[in-house]
Amino acid sequence: MNKAGTHGRLYITKHLWVPEKPLSRLNLKIADAIRKHMPPLPIEGEGALARFPVLREFQANHEAIKQELLDVLRVKKDIPELKYVHPRDSRISSPEWRTYVMKLWGYDVPVNSARCPRTIEVCSGVPGVHTVLFSILDPHSTIPRHRGWATGVVRLHYPLIVPRDWQRCRIEIENVTYPWREGEPLLFDDTYTHAVDNDTDDLRAVLIVDFEPRMSLLLEAFMKLRYMIVRRSEEIRTICDRAAIPT
DSSP: OOOTTOTTEEESSSSOEEEHHHHHHHHHHHHHHHGGGSOOSOEEHHHHHHHOGGGHHHHHTHHHHHHHHHHHHTTGGGSOBHHHHOGGGGGGOOTTEEEEEEEETTEEOHHHHTTOHHHHHHHHTSTTEEEEEEEEEOTTEEEEEEOOSOTTOEEEEEEEEOOSSGGGEEEEETTEEEEOOTTOOEEEOTTSOEEEEEOSSSOEEEEEEEEOOOOOHHHHHHHHHHHHHHHTSHHHHHHHHHHOOOO
């Protein structure tokens, strides 16, 4: 049995692992240290589009991407819970929240991507993209407060399905609340403390895209080295294998 994602261990290869907690603490220290070199985040709506004009391509292809999401929702029951894909994240996993992974840290999930060719095409046009997924949250559901692992990247939430009572469906980032509006991008840093609450009768679905912002050459070189090491780890390969949904 592959133990990648097991609590307390991060697997570099099938048999070589490093302790998770010290690595997690180091990762968040790096995130805090480079924060001043990142774009000012969070930013939303027109501010996000002005800062990263390439994101207008999501609006231009909104209906096509949304249709692919609707196709994915037909197999929603087959999308595994996060705790089965990555057991270490069991604390924030729930049956009400599913993530349909198409790319993670640059590692493709071909069978999942094949259902969403336009989504992948548009996302591939974003410089430095390395993670693409649909985040699907059921009515009256929450995602607990947490800090993610995606250091040194900008996280895009592109809302595709937003509840009618949109003001009651929101993400809280560093103690500030942001409701989603369909087709209006929200950018933030995944390592910021954040939580989600869908206190409505409707499903919420956003496209999540992680991409690398421009930084100093030295910092970019460091982040690319880190990215290459993580991408080639057994951890990421196993997560992607577990996330695949056979046709």
